[in-house]
Amino acid sequence: MTDPNSGNGRGFSPQRPDPVNNPSGPPGRPAPRFSSRLGWIVGGVVVAGLIVAQSITVVPAGFVGVVFSALSGVKPDPLQEGLHFVVPFVDKVTLYDARLQEVTLAHDTNKQDEGSIRARSKEGLDITADVTVQFRIDRSKAAILHKELGRNYLNTVLRPQLRSKVRDSIGQFGAADLISNQRTQLEASITTELEKAFSRNNLILDAILLRELKIPESVAKAIEQKQTAEQQVAVERNRLQQAEISAQRDVVQAEGKAKAAIETAKGEAEALSLRGRALKENPQLIQLTVAERLAPGIQTVMLPSDSNFLLDLKSFGTQTLPKVEQTPAQSGN
Structure with a gap:
């Protein structure tokens, strides 16, 4: 018969810990317990880390930050580049790119809403314009921009205003003038109108670039033929002016010769008079x-x-x- 207390049997010795019935180990040793103080310390560290992370905001170079407070709304003073402290879990910072940006409306763009601008000239001809606008946001008014327009200001303001002002300006010029000698005037007109619209929406216009102006092929050929005819007329007019100048030069030379002959005759007559007087004397x-x-x-x-x-x-x-x-x-x- 096997002694249940002996170490040779299949039973458990009272000196050995029983993982089921005696998990605390041998008698005389206290069971290890998780300290509540340590738990509070770890929890406090985690919470403090979250608070610090929420209270520190870094504004990258070229950006500006707009602070929205859950208690007071959008704060009027935007955050400039660098490290800033905000109220954790109350303030939310939205970053805006304040560097030079550009938007292109052209026929080769992939986006459907950014195609070429279709307009009509002064005489009603179809004109297609590819335009690039360079701009930046007004840093000092970034909070107003965020409050009134938000981050989608490109679609709500910039593109519609660009299309509208380009159409209005093209309508003030003739098609022949736009493709010949008044391209600069068109750019100046668009720039003036866009500056007013951008200023009202806290944007700063840097430049307007007319990449390409297209008119119907038949109209382009007619304009080209007209310009060729005008150039020929100008050449003939120039030749006529040269002929007139040559004729005037001949007249002047003839008049000069006549005056010279008259003066010579006067001189000879006076010489004869003097000679006759000398012979008489x-x-x-x-x-x-x-x-x-x-x-x-x-x-x-x-x-x-x-x-x-x-x-x-x-x-x-x-x-x-x-x-x-x-x-x-x-x-x-």
């Missing part, structure tokens, strides 16, 4: 002129009867006054 000059006109072989000249003396042409080379030879009739006197 100096009769010897007449004799000298006659002698100069004669052939160089003639040495002596007979003057008219009223001048009863001879001229020796050889004497003109050495004397300033002519040498007079007296005739026998003169010597008798």
